[in-house]
Amino acid sequence: MKHVIEGGTDSGSMLLFDPAALPDDYDKHSKVDPTEILETATLNGDAYWIDTGGDGGYLLHAFVNEPVDSKLAKFLLDEQHVEKFRVPSGNLYFSGMEYGFRYNNSFLKKYPHMGGSFELEPGLYRLSLYRTEYPEKLMETELRNRVSAAAFRLHQSMGWFILLAVIGFSLAITSFFKSTFMPILLPVGVILFAIPFVVSRIPLYKETDRIWVEIQWNYPSIVATLKYYDG
The missing domain is CATH 1.10.287 (Helix Hairpins)
Structure with a gap:
């Protein structure tokens, strides 16, 4: 199944995550210095921190248990792979890094256009992420x-x-x-x-x-x- 989620960031980073996979103290420490905690989460397959290289809006197409649309396949670049990506609650979010949360989603609720989520079967997934590049015009x-x-x-x-x-x-x-x-x-x-x-x-x-x-x-x-x- 394909899911389309729109999000945005003012910190040049997007985050793909299931809140239930993040540490219990994530809400507290992410507001002080999120770098270390996000690097660890990405390394462990608990989230994926995406360096976008710029602020603004980003559109995600997520293909669950099916291949990428053939129309898009030729535009994919820079594959990043996670063998075991955790989605324990079955709610996967795509949002600006600064809107990530474990329990307190009030910031994202205040700015709902900066992220969204979709449901899938709870469990472990083989995750591949790509950026896209399209011909001019x-x-x-x-x-x-x-x-x-x-x-x-x-x-x-x-x-x-x-x-x-x-x-x-x-x-x-x-x-x-x-x-x-x-x-x-x-x-x-x-x-x-x-x-x-x-x-x-x-x-x-x-x-x-x-x-x-x-x-x-x-x-x-x-x-x-x-x-x-x-x-």
């Missing part, structure tokens, strides 16, 4: 092939619309300090600021963005395979 090309030319151009132009909004905001603020120009700058600034909000509500844009999110969901940044260990 792969997802943009797929979007272009699935929508009309007008829809693609509109969606790709959102960055410019946001830039106009920033300029509009600056003009509106400036108008308050230079009252002589307020009759001109303020309405122009408001119009420019409103452009991305108006565009985002156009049905053509909304449908194209839905397809774009769907495409992105199919291309994870991290892939894991977990095969039940039966000795």
Whole structure:
């Protein structure tokens, strides 16, 4: 079975873990210096500490007792393997390292977009982890092939619309300090600021963005395979 989990980090590290596999004092020591405790947990197969090399959001595709999708297989790099990875409770989490927990999950509950979990049979698993690397413009090309030319151009132009909004905001603020120009700058600034909000509500844009999110969901940044260990 395939599971798709989204998480994020502000510390450049993600964590794959079953809370029940972590030490009882994990919540206490991880807030002081998590390095040593996570290195030990990774070495013992109690968790896996993933150095992402940067902050931000990460998407995990986890394949339990089945092979990786053939569409993804050619994009996998840097395999890391754990022969016996412990999942004693059957609840496996993928989250930013700073959101890992043994008992106290209040931080993750406060920021639920920074991690998630899925259920699998409790026990030991052979774990393989990969990072992915995709050809430049792969997802943009797929979007272009699935929508009309007008829809693609509109969606790709959102960055410019946001830039106009920033300029509009600056003009509106400036108008308050230079009252002589307020009759001109303020309405122009408001119009420019409103452009991305108006565009985002156009049905053509909304449908194209839905397809774009769907495409992105199919291309994870991290892939894991977990095969039940039966000795």
